[in-house]
Amino acid sequence: MTADPLAQAITVARALEETGELVEGVPAPDTGALVEGYRRLVLARRLNEQASALVRQGRLAVYPSSRGQEACQVACASVLGDGDWLFPTYRDTAAIAARGVDPVEVLSMLRGDWHCGYDPVVHKVAPQATPLATQLLHAVGVGHAARLRGEDTVVMALCGDGATSEGDFHEACNFAAVFAAPVVFLVQNNKYAISVPLARQSVAPSLAAKAIGYGMPGVRVDGNDLVALDHTLGEAVARARAGQGPTLVEADTYRMESHTNADDATRYRTDDEVAEWVGRDPLRRVQTYLRAAGALDDAREDEIAAVAEEMAAGVRAGLGAEAAVAPEELFAHVYATPTPQLVEQRAGLRTELAFEEA
Template identity: 80%
Template sequence: MSTDQFEPAIAVSRLLDDSGRLVPGAERPDVEALVEGYRKLVFARRLNEQAGALVRQGRLAVYPSSRGQEACQVACASVLREDDWLFPTYRDTAAIAARGVDPVEVLTMLRGDWHCGYDPVAHRVAPQATPLATQLLHAVGVGHAARLRGEDAVVMALCGDGATSEGDFHEACNFAAVFSAPVVFFVQNNKYAISVPLARQSVAPSLAAKAVGYGMPGMRVDGNDLAALESVLGEAVARARAGAGPTLVEADTYRVESHTNADDATRYRTDDEVAAWVQRDPLVRLQAFLTAEGALDEAREREIAAGAEEMAAAVRSGLAAESPVDPEELFAHVFSTPTPQLAEQRAAVRAELELEEQ
């Protein structure tokens, strides 16, 4: 079906081109702020690398890498205030770390712990959501509640392109628009819902174009351009904070690595496709721009790399120790008042453990 009958496609916002040059006519970004952004990008990339190594060592059960999407991860955290909320997916580990949460705590869930690893209220970061789009409803609820209390907090609700095919996505967008909830729906369009390409999910001109059906603005941005991301997301956050309601932002990016360590991406995409996106690496692009501006030299790069290595070492150390295992935790936090069946099962497990200890 042709989409020519619909409204013209929403233009993709860019400030830096693939080679790191300022796009003609684009507003010059804050160079010093981008140096800090580059530091966070390097840390995010190193965290992805370290987590992948920990999976291979058996220290993590699974890891959904965000390699290639680090600019999205850093930007969505950078534009928030301390009292705002971030609602991440399972792939947004680097975004949570960029928000200021200890990476060891962020990775706790992915080693098999029943807890998300950090205090959501203290950090204003919801637990990572594995089911697609379910956290979007929670995000809208938190945003709506803040508005009813007279607060000007904003909620950044993250999801991927696959989540836009879920009913929860529709319900969250519709409710947020109707009640003018201060939510930014940030879709990291990395082109695949595991192995399902975007073309098999939607024939809309873009995912951002879906916003018109809910009565909210839809914006597209180059997801590998940190400067453009912070500009577009910052505008959406300011709009929400001013009481103008939600915005749907679609980032055009790519998942360079497999869906998780349990996936074989070579079964559904080509090496040439991946290689083309590697050439659009967000780190290399920003590095080229900052170097040309004279804001990044070898000494500063070494300093940033050393800090990233310190972070990686702390992650290795923090996840090296074996977590204490208490089988009876299986029955904790299931019901406020345990059911008779649950109490019976817990007693059976306790008796079996006591028998093993004899």
Template identity: 75%
Template structure:
């Protein structure tokens, strides 16, 4: 059994303490409080009492962070060049993106949002395939079953219900797979989030809900979304553990998420993890973040950059030198070149695909519409 408990993490304590209060007026309206769990501070120093993950794992994690950062940079550039329709960058959130995939086994599932391209690539999916949807194609670009990665979901929180369903089905079949369900702070305001958490807790589904709290639902700040002391505090209402972790601390993330996955796999039920992080780039290329946040705010969070933090720790530990950094940078450039070449390839468009996956047996109306389209295309080609 994993070590996620009130003794080992600053998880939400029982609301039973409210019964001991003399009156409701004594209760804190913000509910239970807890601190942010951190293992590495902004300077890369080991803080607190939690054990540092093995240096080899941290070094591999740093390499993955370098690739994730380069993917964000390269893909954002492709949007500006008009070779991609849109790209929701996760720059600044790479620690959460990489950590959530690194703790999963091959038999586990990842349920991502539209902003989790780096997490899917860290799972081993070809980034060119991941970007297929963002080019405006009709499908997600990769085989979800082969990779155990669900299609990226644009509507907020809808994929969380699907994630719980997959996890519950695995339990019914006697499998020990775990589902990592990703969402942002804005998604926690959706009814789908509540339904997913409630169902998962009631049925003990092996799900880890990772909320990447990047402080804004497009332009709406967290303070205008929730009055709770943290999003992890919402876990108490569902009867599951809630952990608030520094989302820019890769060491803390792998520790907490690894324990949560182990707990779920062992039958301990779901866990809600809130990663306290920040979206450094605009919401998408269509967004102007200067309308709702200041340059000073962004600069403060850039000082907490997850790559800078882990790099400082590894250099101090003697595990990262110029040779490794050069190798990691070269690998990132090779990946970026692959992305550029892949995205530059023109997709083959077949208009008749509009009718290919609507019904297993096409209806008379669809057959008629397809015939009309075929006739028009034949006329254009004549």
């Protein structure tokens, strides 16, 4: 921690320059671990590409791509222990996959299925939240409950810059700070809340600076720098696990693609702006460093690419198959004891289905 909390919340922490060179004075990362991190980045990028293609093929209803934010997606999952929880947003598909959930299950919700596709308790991953910031309150609740039980669980709560304009964000941060909940708030500041730029949302010197008002540390980090993210988020997780309360981490990154396939980003941002951030690609930065360090060659790259293609093929196969339809599931999880109206409606559905099958 620096002596000046505001300076820490404004200064962007970085380990790898955009050119892929190590920042002067920063210790060299473990190359073996970084190669594994690069493998995860490639998988995340390929998942984004495959999911976007499935939307165009009509296999997914919508897909909010995290292309350009893969370093955030990988790092937030990598720093968690097996007993920790991840609370994602609708844009964090790659983070959930990096946590170990089958990508086909992760994408089930986006094909129009009725549930989130995976078992949150088994994977310690909450359902993806579409409403902004609502999952932050749930994350703090899980963290607070774990602390009351004496567990060493840490909760990673994800959100975007747009969510910081919501009242739920304030309530979650304030409660977490007051009760020292073991929560790490990771704000992926990708510069736009759909079409609303950050400058129209906040005039604070940084989003991380908001943490000072809650009495928790605020840290700003280069969100396209996997090495810096691993270090910063790792420190925040360790701090929470040690009973020192929450940390607000702002990752300075960019959404390279449109908000979703239903959005036209050319209406509110320029090609030059996008091109500038494409030059800061998180994958290329790590790749360049590892190549220069002699830890990554063509053969290893081919191996990683093959694994990514195998994953993509599995996603295509899984989502290409027609989903099994069980109409009576409509009534399965509404009330423990069905109301008379639901009983009547279920009977009516059964009659209709029997008529169709006759």
